[in-house]
Amino acid sequence: MIHKGAIVLGVLIGAAAGVLLAPEKGSITRDTLKKEGKDIKNQLSSDLVEVKDDISKAATSGKEKLKEEFKDLASKTSYKTEQAITFLEKQLAILKEKNKTLQQTS
Template identity: 70%
Template sequence: MIIHKGTLIVGALIGASLGVLLAPEKGKVTRAKIKKESKNIKDQITEDFKEVKDDVSKAAQSGKEKFKEDFKDFRSKASHKTEQAITFLEKQLAILKEKNKTYQQG
């Protein structure tokens, strides 16, 4: 999207400049047209860059929100896995305690 806007802007700038420079008019009229076209192109470039900035900001915010959501999911899954590991270790400790009791009786 950014590349397409840049290409359109450059094309418009080149086309407008060639059209104005090749037109058979007095220098004063040509300069006035160049000034007017330059302002229009500047305004368009400013607007296009604003749109691109807004798009990038939205994408960054969306990425930030996605990251937060993914991290929340990861944290939840990690917590469940940790709980499973603790339960497994508790069972293994219980088995070891029972085996140890049998050794202590003898």
């Protein structure tokens, strides 16, 4: 995929070469340069708007993906937390039984 900056640079080089090599009066050359400058400015502005839109779309997409990944992480964390609680409950039950045994023997 060709980068837009390379296209703009090519246009600039081509326009400059065409103007400099053309056998025209200075006033015509200046007018041509002004016109080319305006055209390039307009193209750059258009390209910047397009890039801004692309970045905005990527940011929105990234935000949605981040939300999705956060939900997955929260779900996995919740599942692991549930496993840890179950393990601790079993250990507490064992400790309670041991404690009852100690209470009965004393």
